[in-house]
Amino acid sequence: MILLELLIGFLEIGLFSFGGAYGAIPLIRDVVLQFGWLEEEKLSYMIAVSESTPGPIMVNMATYVGSVKAGVPGAIVATLAVTLPAFLIVVLLTLLLKNLASRGIYKTVIGVLTACVTGMILATGVWMVLRCCFGGVTEFSPDYKAVILTIALTAVYLVWRTISKKRMSPILLICVAGAAGVLAYGW
């Protein structure tokens, strides 16, 4: 019943993800690991692929997971499931609850939720980098090349922003990181 699992999992993700695609990453990771759909490894590949292809990142992730787990039907179910809550909420907000977004309670709750999600995103990113550098908790295996790559890539990213006054595009950073990976780990 993988299709039903995909439906429930991605409805959950679509309904509880605030703050765009990055806000969804902790939740997607949660759901994907919980159902055992992908290993932690594959998850970062999926995020990299979703970042480097056009379109909404969350939709890309849903299509990817759905397709890997259950082919075309899986991709369709996961994509529609991640889309549906956002679709319905905008329709409801626009047609029925015009003033909800300006009510005090809604603003307060959304503010706290955003703070909570921001903390979750930060922890997820920190954890992903730590795992690359030091392995998991049970299989502690420091990787000095990864530590050096982390420092180098962070430096490139920050220097780029300082010099060009613009954020380095994620795709460019991913390309640089790919080239650096080939240099560090061989071909």
Place this chain on the structure above:
Amino acid sequence: MKLLLELFLTFAKIGLFTFGGGYAMLPLIENICVGKKGWITHEEMAHITVIAESTPGPVAINCATYVGLKKKGLPGAVAATLGVILPSFVIILIISFFIDRFLEIKWVASAFRGIKIAVGILIIDASIRLMSKMDRKPLHAVVLAVSFAAVMLINIFALSVSTIVLMLLAALTGTVVYLIKRRAEKEASE
């Protein structure tokens, strides 16, 4: 029917030509829907940005649904939403068929070891950007620190706690804080 097709094709084009997700799409949506097509006004665009940011789900979906709904009701919303999804759906579907074989190549696997780190950095940067946009209130700082610590602990000890639980707790905290604040204001005015 013609307008439905136009909504579908326009949003398919937007979906095909934006890299970097929903937030990268907002300027293009504004350019096309407000400027070129005149489908919505600048005020509506600002309104939809707020809605997109404060409701769950992909930002691009929220925008497409809103514009479609304004122009042609429910059928319009469906056409625009499907349009914005379709290009990436097809592209990712094709990639997903090949990725496993692709990853067996040595240099590709090496490249992805570097890319994994880049993804982590991008995620950290996303959270920093969200922080800079947040209202600076002590409550927000505390909630942020607690949720950070909680997710780190969940990861370190491999606990099976869903992050949804954290979000529900945050929503509850927000509600309680709001009620306390309103009560205090009422008492102050009496």
